[in-house]
Amino acid sequence: MPIPFPGMNPYLEHPDLWPTVHRKFIKAIANRLTHQLAPIYQVRLCERHYHVSGEDSLVVGSPGFSWRVDSNIQRRDIESTDIAISLPSASLAPTPNGEAPAQIPPKRPISVLVPVPQKIYETYLEIVNAAGEVITVIEALSPKKKRPGRGRGLYERQRETIFGSPSHFVEIDLLRGWEPPSIYGPDESGDYRILISRSEQRPRAELYTWNVTEPIPAISLPLSGDDELPLSLKPMVDEACDRTDLLVNYQQSPLPPLRFEESLWLEDFLQQVGMRPHVS
Secondary structure, eight states, X not given: OOXXXXXXXXXXXXXXXXXXXXXXXXXXXXXXXXXXXXXXXXXXXXXXXXXXXXXXXOOTTOOOOEEOSSTTSOOEEGGXXXXXXXXXXXXXXXXXXXXXXXXXXXXXXXXXXXXXXXEEEEEEEEEEOTTOOEEEEEEEOOHHHHSTTHHXXXXXXXXXXXXXXXXEEEEEEOXXXXXXXXXXXXXXXXXXXXXEEOXXXXXXXXXXEEOTTSXXXXXXXXXXXXXXXXXXXXXXXXXXXXXXXXXXXXXXXXXXXXXXXXXHHHHHHHHHTTSSXXXX
């Protein structure tokens, strides 16, 4: 069972864990909606993809790179590959005053990154009616959609297209890192956000914000006409992190780091649930 955080487990935002959590979270929402929606609606798990290179290819939360020299050679991970580098032996620098020559250390390489092209996949959900019309689009944000670069630019354009359509839009942001996508209105602070844009009320929309110490608010999913579906996201977050949080070292601080007050709260909470020793 996952640790009973009141809302979001901030440790799951770590770039090594979030891709798995994100994928399982999307599927958990799809499964829940499939069982709760009226028969006139269907849920579609959709995917968009695009290519990036250069600095945009260094995306937090992307799968590891791999390479293949020949189709008959087994694929190897770059991070686990040992590369032998021949270094020149130390040389002696001549000195003008006849003293013992100083030994010059050999020049060693430094570790760098190269812009490897990647094909990025983004998953999202559509609720459609019997005629195949898209009623509601549901997005759960990933680092690629928030981090400055090509991924965010493409997502912002896709978002604007939905805002100009008759489809409702629900955007779930469970990541504290980076600036959230653009909205206009009061600067409402919060670690996490849910945006609900009903097509008939645009440009007005509903924004839910909350902090890591607070529960995830319940929402109503807009559908056709006056149809709405009450939805609690907390069970789906727990389902997505089930067993994944076993990989977390709760003795360390989460990434991104919390603010000072929230760090104190986290320390006390983890002590209460037995994940950290009490300080005597």
